[in-house]
Amino acid sequence: MGRIERHFQDIGYLDTLAGQDTAVHRLDPRAKLVTTLAFIATVVSFGKYEISSLIPFLFYPLYLLAAGNLPAGYVFRKVLLVSPFAVLVGIFNPLLDQEIHIRIGALALSGGWVSFVSILMRFTLTVGAAMTFVAVTGFNTVCMALERLGAPRFFAIQLLFLYRYLFVLVEEATAMVRARSLRVFNGRGMGLPAYGSLMGHLLLRTLDRAQRIHSAMWCRGFDGSVRVMRPLSFGRREFAFVLGWVAFFAVMRFFNLPSYLGSTLSEFMR
Amino acid sequence: MHMADALISPVVGAAAWAATAGAVGHSSRKLREELDGHRIPLMGVLGAFIFAAQMVNFTIPATGSSGHLGGGLILAALLGPQAAFLTLASVLTVQALFFADGGLLALGCNILNLGFFPCFVAYPFIYRKIAGGHMKRWRITTGALAGAVAGLQLGALGVVLETWLSGISELPLRTFLFLMQPIHLAIGLVEGLATAAVVLFVVKARPEILRETEPATGPALSPRALAAVFLGAAIVLGGGVSYFASVRPDGLEWALSRISGPGAPGSTAGEVHDIAGDLQDRTAVLPDYGFREGGRREPAAATDGTPDGSATGAGKAVSGLVGGLLTLLIAGAAGFFLKRRHNAAARGGPAGS
Amino acid sequence: MSHHIVEARDLHFTYPDGTQVLRGITFRITHGESVAIVGANGAGKSTLLLHLNGYLRPVSGELRVGDSPLTRENLRMVRRAVGLVFQDPDDQLFMPTVFDDVAFGPLNLGLPPEEVTKKVEAALQVVGALHLKDRPPYRLSGGEKRAVAIATVLSMSPDILVMDEPTSNLDPRARRTLIELLKGFQHTKIIATHDLDMVMDLCRRTLVIREGRIIADGPTERIMRDGQLLASSNLEIPLGLRGCPVCGEGTG
Numbered sequence A: 001m002g003r004i005e006r007h008f009q010d011i012g013y014l015d016t017l018a019g020q021d022t023a024v025h026r027l028d029p030r031a032k033l034v035t036t037l038a039f040i041a042t043v044v045s046f047g048k049y050e051i052s053s054l055i056p057f058l059f060y061p062l063y064l065l066a067a068g069n070l071p072a073g074y075v076f077r078k079v080l081l082v083s084p085f086a087v088l089v090g091i092f093n094p095l096l097d098q099e100i101h102i103r104i105g106a107l108a109l110s111g112g113w114v115s116f117v118s119i120l121m122r123f124t125l126t127v128g129a130a131m132t133f134v135a136v137t138g139f140n141t142v143c144m145a146l147e148r149l150g151a152p153r154f155f156a157i158q159l160l161f162l163y164r165y166l167f168v169l170v171e172e173a174t175a176m177v178r179a180r181s182l183r184v185f186n187g188r189g190m191g192l193p194a195y196g197s198l199m200g201h202l203l204l205r206t207l208d209r210a211q212r213i214h215s216a217m218w219c220r221g222f223d224g225s226v227r228v229m230r231p232l233s234f235g236r237r238e239f240a241f242v243l244g245w246v247a248f249f250a251v252m253r254f255f256n257l258p259s260y261l262g263s264t265l266s267e268f269m270r
Numbered sequence B: 001m002h003m004a005d006a007l008i009s010p011v012v013g014a015a016a017w018a019a020t021a022g023a024v025g026h027s028s029r030k031l032r033e034e035l036d037g038h039r040i041p042l043m044g045v046l047g048a049f050i051f052a053a054q055m056v057n058f059t060i061p062a063t064g065s066s067g068h069l070g071g072g073l074i075l076a077a078l079l080g081p082q083a084a085f086l087t088l089a090s091v092l093t094v095q096a097l098f099f100a101d102g103g104l105l106a107l108g109c110n111i112l113n114l115g116f117f118p119c120f121v122a123y124p125f126i127y128r129k130i131a132g133g134h135m136k137r138w139r140i141t142t143g144a145l146a147g148a149v150a151g152l153q154l155g156a157l158g159v160v161l162e163t164w165l166s167g168i169s170e171l172p173l174r175t176f177l178f179l180m181q182p183i184h185l186a187i188g189l190v191e192g193l194a195t196a197a198v199v200l201f202v203v204k205a206r207p208e209i210l211r212e213t214e215p216a217t218g219p220a221l222s223p224r225a226l227a228a229v230f231l232g233a234a235i236v237l238g239g240g241v242s243y244f245a246s247v248r249p250d251g252l253e254w255a256l257s258r259i260s261g262p263g264a265p266g267s268t269a270g271e272v273h274d275i276a277g278d279l280q281d282r283t284a285v286l287p288d289y290g291f292r293e294g295g296r297r298e299p300a301a302a303t304d305g306t307p308d309g310s311a312t313g314a315g316k317a318v319s320g321l322v323g324g325l326l327t328l329l330i331a332g333a334a335g336f337f338l339k340r341r342h343n344a345a346a347r348g349g350p351a352g353s
Numbered sequence C: 001m002s003h004h005i006v007e008a009r010d011l012h013f014t015y016p017d018g019t020q021v022l023r024g025i026t027f028r029i030t031h032g033e034s035v036a037i038v039g040a041n042g043a044g045k046s047t048l049l050l051h052l053n054g055y056l057r058p059v060s061g062e063l064r065v066g067d068s069p070l071t072r073e074n075l076r077m078v079r080r081a082v083g084l085v086f087q088d089p090d091d092q093l094f095m096p097t098v099f100d101d102v103a104f105g106p107l108n109l110g111l112p113p114e115e116v117t118k119k120v121e122a123a124l125q126v127v128g129a130l131h132l133k134d135r136p137p138y139r140l141s142g143g144e145k146r147a148v149a150i151a152t153v154l155s156m157s158p159d160i161l162v163m164d165e166p167t168s169n170l171d172p173r174a175r176r177t178l179i180e181l182l183k184g185f186q187h188t189k190i191i192a193t194h195d196l197d198m199v200m201d202l203c204r205r206t207l208v209i210r211e212g213r214i215i216a217d218g219p220t221e222r223i224m225r226d227g228q229l230l231a232s233s234n235l236e237i238p239l240g241l242r243g244c245p246v247c248g249e250g251t252g
Helices: A002-018 A029-044 A052-067 A072-081 A085-090 A092-096 A111-135 A139-148 A153-181 A192-219 A236-254 A257-269 B010-033 B039-053 B072-079 B081-098 B107-131 B137-166 B173-205 B207-217 B223-247 B249-260 B269-273 B278-283 B306-352 C045-052 C075-081 C098-108 C113-126 C142-154 C172-183 C196-202 C220-225 C227-232
Strands: A100-104 A107-110 C006-014 C020-029 C034-039 C060-065 C082-085 C160-164 C188-192 C205-210 C213-219
Touching (some): A002 A111, A029 A052, A029 A111, A029 A139, A029 A236, A052 A111, A052 A236, A052 A257, A072 A111, A085 A111, A092 A111, A111 B081, A139 B081, A153 B010, A153 B039, A153 B081, A192 B173, A192 C082, B010 B081, B010 B107, B010 B137, B072 B173, B072 B207, B081 B107, B137 B173, B173 B207, C006 C045, C020 C213, C045 C160, C075 C082, C113 C142, C142 C160, C142 C172, C188 C196, C196 C220, C205 C227, C213 C220, C213 C227
Parallel strands (some): C082 C160, C160 C188
Antiparallel strands (some): A100 A107, C006 C060, C205 C213
């Protein structure tokens, strides 16, 4: 139960971060969404043994982190904590691909380790970018951006509702779970019958709430479509942001900056 | 079992996105036609319910472990397939954005695996066939179990295929299947039990809720439409994969060289190294940036054994390492600088006013 | 034409599952009146409120708002004229931010953006919540939520305010603030509640409902002193009217 609750608090925190007012926060969400998607697509397009050429891509999340005034430690911890799935699947690579790939002095690295490290890098980059993106944009604004970029309006509105009532329902569920745990002894009462009834009640309450919300909407002139007034403007700053970063990604995709720097440096030292 | 961005290739991600976008569009259009307004809050609140449901556990007898409701099937039973699919897509979007469960590129895959299969396959073809319209205990339980198991098996299969097609993980198809399918059989059974328990409660307490959704739903997707969706996904995937193979023939070459072993002609460690970097090799800003032993340049292919070849590899690795560190330093410094400037501005702002 | 008058004539209402909730309700509330509707849990208060703006249609009987009976044609007008504030502000505040929520009604009325902004800001100003404009609703305290919920209705410039348990779940200070706020309103007010002390403060007239019927309708002062009547509706004489238990003084 702890995991979701913690996540839930995180949502609140991300929301607070998104409420700041910096230059990146003020950018049109569409610009940030498009750029972030381009970023992720570029990162995952690298071959599976690529490590060094992925490094320059750290610039983007780091930029959002710094310019958006986000707490680096928090974001970093979050990235480390989440989703073990990629790591679980990736950890098989070193076992399965043992062909020696790189030697540095006496140290021999198998292809599996290299690709595993590459997976971790990708993971850090993609998750880091998505998280910093949300933290400088805010969920509601992301929904607006989605809708303006062509997602069905119905879907976008539905996302807004889900997000709004997440807070209410998680609180209700927490209260119910707490009430149950106070009356569970020796694990008795934790079984399926009690669960079915508890969830069933929560479900019925949820359905009643939906009914009440609908009546509240109806009372204020709801006619099937939800109107939101949120002027978005895609101006010169947005263009510069998107073009600048996409150009950077493109260059870094085809030009391995770290290798170049490294070889120049070793050349220089010689 | 969310797919992660780190494990998929852009082609697979894009194909899944395209398929998902199609399904979301189709469902939205379908719902708009029969829209009666009260679905909007209902779907939103039920999506939030799915989140809340994931924090409530029950103990599975005799195992000591615990399970919870997953969502797909119960939503379909309450809302009908299209609305349930959209709701699940929203749930997964929120998870991708906030919990970093999955990722933005993998979102398409996740919606397909966890939303499409339960709502458009397991619900109409299994759950409804067994339990639809009936209020009998055994029918609901059987339907929920079969539906949940089928949905999750398909979902797991999706994960395996997407991972395998992406080729980032080394897991062979068969091993991966062998790992994933049985685990998801167990998860499916638990989910089925949980779904049945909740549906049975609703049947007893407020049967009209389920009856309301039953007649309205009709066939969600005709078998023919379903086949078309699969065919479309296959074409996109197949096309994408072969496109990539053709623009990057060395990917194939590399695969072949692995089959034929490191001694085979035309494959040396040096060449093997850089499957993806090859593009940049060919665009050739700096064609070869390996260590130059004694200043004499030796083409990797000309050497007769692996040691020299790997020496080139090592050279690349070292310069990669050094350069990587350097880049990191620059990125870090830039971030630090930006942040300092920002903080200074933030401090300066209120003080000045 | 004045919309400030609400008149119910022999309203009957039965839910689809057969529960009979209203069994002949008749009253007339005129311009500027402030009326409390009190009664036990399940007496039919909330159901009655949902009839006042046409959300629920009576099975039989008639409801008039202003000079005309409620029909499908004037439903839109009635929805604007009668502002309904729900008991749980979480049901009422469903939009992403306070601003969006208060703008929801005016936007649905089809007002131009500048006017919407003006109305929203004015409504928030009245309830003292203008500074909360950009906050998401789940970041508000109970009292703030209640104030914003009222603003969502005020922004549509209603003539009649209908409120369901406005003071429930509020701490004493937030409750006091709310009562003072409501005192300042010129609207016709209809308030369903168990908070009889608030009724003493706000409403000159009280309707008592029991099992779907009005069993008393008269000046608040008189009804609140009728211990027997109140007890029959699971209510108690408000504290403000009881003798002081320490010094023995008071009007009890």
